[in-house]
Amino acid sequence: MPxxxxxxxxxxxxxxxAHTNALKKIPYIFYPFPAEPELVTICGRNEANVREAAAxxxxxxxxxxxxxxIADEDIHIFANTGANDIHCEPCLAxxxxxxxxxxEKPMALNLVEARRMYQAAREAGGRGQKHIVAFNYRFAPALRLARRIIAEGRLGRIYHFRSAYLLDRLSDPTTSFFWRLSKEKAGSGALGDLxxxxxxxxxxxxxxxxxSVQAWNHTxxxxxxxxxxxxxxxxxDDASMIWLQLDNGAMASLEASKVATGYKTMWRIEVHGSEGGLVFDLSRGNELQFYSKGDPLYLxxxxxxHxxxxxxxxxxxxxxxxxxxxxxxxxxxxxxxxxLRCIATGAEVTPWGATFADGLRCQEVIEAALEASEKGGWVDINHWV
Ligand SMILES: NC(=O)c1ccc[n+]([C@@H]2O[C@H](COP(=O)([O-])OP(=O)(O)OC[C@H]3O[C@@H](n4cnc5c(N)ncnc54)[C@H](O)[C@@H]3O)[C@@H](O)[C@H]2O)c1
Known part of the structure; x- marks a missing residue:
């Protein structure tokens, strides 16, 4: 019985x-499935709107x-898809x-919150509770394949990781103010979001x-x-550029912009190694580009x-x-x-899913990028745990 x-x-x-849509489809797409999600309660600030959403x-x-x-005993999973300023306290509770x-990502508004959340999740993990940060692209088929190709050593020694995540949602200066444009509610802009x-x-x-990180965030x-x-x-920030030195010796550059006129949601990731390269383009999300020096020269x-x-x-x-x-x-x-499968079977969320430990690691880099952009120069990441 599920x-x-x-x-x-x-x-x-x-x-x-997006989360509700997923919960509804899982039992019949993955049938037979070890869990049966029940949509018990939905929460929002505006009574009329949340009543309509529930229906x-x-x-x-x-x-x-x-x-x-959260106090309701019929609820086993708390899904937090609120704005960034409402992630920490409800998750802790x-x-x-x-x-x-x-x-949802980014896990927290800032590093102080992220550390508290990580600590609480670690303790809860010891009691058998599962936690995940909604870095959904880890579950994109092409990116799962990219991870496998890299892990198999097919790219050799990694030289470059390059990301350009570009939108034009804010390119019109008259676009209305909303929560994502407030540090108090969002923490940062294109940096934390993209x-x-x-x-x-x-x-x-x-x-x-x-x-280590160097960055320029600009509004x-x-x-x-x-x-x-x-x-x-x-x-x-409307736009964020980060340079990163990685532990494996590779160079990375991450560009994110919400004023990239002409792009709706363009995310291109490129990885180059001594033996090959990979390219992922979100607008062609079913495909992965792969180059191998192992192929005969004429091919x-x-x-x-696919x-x-x-x-x-x-x-x-x-x-x-x-x-x-x-x-x-x-x-x-x-x-x-x-x-859901991890909860039902006791399997580990990591490495496929991002746990609160991954959420903390990400927040460490975001915080370093904020500091680097303000002060200039390289900022080292001092891992908390
Ligand atoms: N994984 C992804 O691809 C992805 C994509 C978009 C957004 N996000 C993340 O998801 C989160 C939500 O973003 P969104 O685009 O769905 O925003 P949204 O504005 O569409 O929805 C935010 C929701 O939070 C609720 N909310 C805000 N403050 C609240 C409070 N104090 N109490 C109760 N409810 C409150 C609002 O009522 C609304 O229903 C953010 O953390 C964002 O970064 C992730």
């Missing part, structure tokens, strides 16, 4: 929808009080209350740590109107691998017949499948 896992969801926006997503209950939700916790994914992906793919549009036309100060060149095929990806067998593509939503579905 174990029933009641879910309490904080947030009903973009990510609340639309089919949660049994709704509330505007996350503490009440949920871990204390014995819940398994999934939190480059957090790149930092985690770098660690996931190369299985190395960041040693192009410092004032924006809010919904009622009042001008508000933007105190986070050398980037080849395109990464959603069963030979390339261990989730493929659950989906469609060969050649039928997967998309962005599937990364969230795979991530939640992994998390």
């Amino acid at each position: 174990v029933k896992l009641g879910v309490g969801m904080l947030g009903y926006g973009f990510m609340g929808k 639309r997503y089919q949660y049994q209950k709704w509330t505007t009080d996350w503490q009440e939700m 949920a871990l204390k209350a014995g819940k398994h916790v999934i939190v 480059n957090s994914h790149a930092i985690d992906m770098l660690r996931f793919l190369l299985q190395t740590e960041v040693k 192009f549009n410092c004032r924006r109107p809010n919904g009622s036309g009042q001008m508000c100060t933007v105190d986070v 050398q060149g980037m080849r395109t691998i 990464a959603s095929e069963p030979e390339a990806h261990d989730y493929a067998k659950y989906w469609w017949p060969r050649g039928h593509n997967l998309g962005w939503e599937h990364y969230h579905i795979h991530m939640l499948e992994h998390f």
